[in-house]
Amino acid sequence: MSNWKYLTDRLAAEHHLTDEEMKAVLLCDAPGFDEYISEKARKVREAYYGKDVYLRGLIEISNICRNNCYYCGIRSGNTNCERYRLSKEQILSCCDIGYELGFRTFVMQGGEDPFYTDELIVSIIGDIKKKYPDCAVTLSMGEFEKESYQKFFDAGADRYLLRHETADKAHYEMLHPAGMSFEHRMKCLRDLKEIGYQVGTGMMVGSPYQTAEHLVKDLRFLKEFRPHMVGMGPFIPHHDTQYADRPAGTVEMTVRLLAIIRLLLPDVLLPATTALGTIDPVGREKGLLAGANVIMPNLSPADVRAKYLLYDNKKVTGDEAAEAVREMEKRIASVGYEAVVARGDHADFRE
Numbered sequence: 574m575s576n577w578k579y580l581t582d583r584l585a586a587e588h589h590l591t592d593e594e595m596k597a598v599l600l601c602d603a604p605g606f607d608e609y610i611s612e613k614a615r616k617v618r619e620a621y622y623g624k625d626v627y628l629r630g631l632i633e634i635s636n637i638c639r640n641n642c643y644y645c646g647i648r649s650g651n652t653n654c655e656r657y658r659l660s661k662e663q664i665l666s667c668c669d670i671g672y673e674l675g676f677r678t679f680v681m682q683g684g685e686d687p688f689y690t691d692e693l694i695v696s697i698i699g700d701i702k703k704k705y706p707d708c709a710v711t712l713s714m715g716e717f718e719k720e721s722y723q724k725f726f727d728a729g730a731d732r733y734l735l736r737h738e739t740a741d742k743a744h745y746e747m748l749h750p751a752g753m754s755f756e757h758r759m760k761c762l763r764d765l766k767e768i769g770y771q772v773g774t775g776m777m778v779g780s781p782y783q784t785a786e787h788l789v790k791d792l793r794f795l796k797e798f799r800p801h802m803v804g805m806g807p808f809i810p811h812h813d814t815q816y817a818d819r820p821a822g823t824v825e826m827t828v829r830l831l832a833i834i835r836l837l838l839p840d841v842l843l844p845a846t847t848a849l850g851t852i853d854p855v856g857r858e859k860g861l862l863a864g865a866n867v868i869m870p871n872l873s874p875a876d877v878r879a880k881y882l883l884y885d886n887k888k889v890t891g892d893e894a895a896e897a898v899r900e901m902e903k904r905i906a907s908v909g910y911e912a913v914v915a916r917g918d919h920a921d922f923r924e
């Protein structure tokens with residue numbers, strides 16, 4: 574049997590490989606390998622989640638950010654970015670529309686915008702949970718101190734997404750300015766877990782200076798940290814950043830990593846991201862066929878969508894959310910899966 578088959582079978586059976594073996598899998602160029610690992614990942618995904626795909630209503634609450642991550646289009650130093658933020662009323666009205674459409678998870682995502690004080694965030698979470706007690710609230714608003722994360726959790730927030738971006742400190746420092754700290758990001762992730770959130774983390778694929786060794790480290794970190802969700806998409810250059818001329822991550826590597834992560838963490842919640850759908854018109858479908866089981870359609874008001882641009886060429890439709898959801902449901906069905914109306918909690922958090 575060829576080595577890559579043996580390694581894939583072992584990864585599928587034991588959910589673990591050594592660093593050397595993982596590197597071999599990442600770099601494998603044997604014909605047939607990607608089909609093989611995707612099929613294994615699909616089987617594992619179907620054993621845990623059947624054909625279900627969970628939808629998350631993504632509300633991009635603000636593109637104002639105090640950080641200046643070198644790769645990101647809404648970094649603080651980008652003076653060409655037209656800024657906006659949503660009021661509490663606007664956020665709630667996104668939830669109203671989303672609930673009608675069948676969403677049972679709302680994701681509030683935004684830059685680190687000081688306008689949203691702890692008190693304001695607590696009150697938004699409280700209002701959503703009061704109106705929609707059957708829904709999960711996910712926050713994706715960056716780094717806070719533990720006390721703040723605890724307040725949000727006590728107000729009813731269920732989940733938190735904070736990508737680690739890269740598990741290598743030196744690499745982290747190539748992607749972020751001096752004011753941002755790798756240690757603090759890791760501390761945030763530990764705090765979130767300790768508090769009791771369902772925690773999502775992840776990295777970009779093909780980010781500037783990324784090597785196979787970095788990805789091996791990312792995978793080892795994911796295995797050790799055991800997040801409930803992994804958000805991972807290709808790096809895509811943004812024209813107003815210093816990495817404007819860097820190549821984007823590839824569909825092939827992103828899809829391969831999705832399959833690897835499914836095998837490494839069999840019951841993880843794994844989105845096929847918008848970024849993957851940006852570099853390939855059927856990228857998300859390819860992700861679903863490699864073990865992804867979550868899609869996050871955009872519920873942001875149509876007039877702000879074009880402003881939340883982390884990278885170039887992001888698909889922004891003026892469509893009503895309803896149309897976008899129907900379109901997404903069709904795409905999910907086209908690869909044999911089914912969008913379901915459910916909170917879609919991680920197995921460890923089901924009642």
Ligand code: 5AD
Binds near residue numbers: 736738
């Ligand atoms: N390409 C792809 N993903 C990006 N992100 C930020 N900028 C880019 C980019 N240029 C991702 C980061 C961040 C998430 C919200 O978006 O991983 O955590």
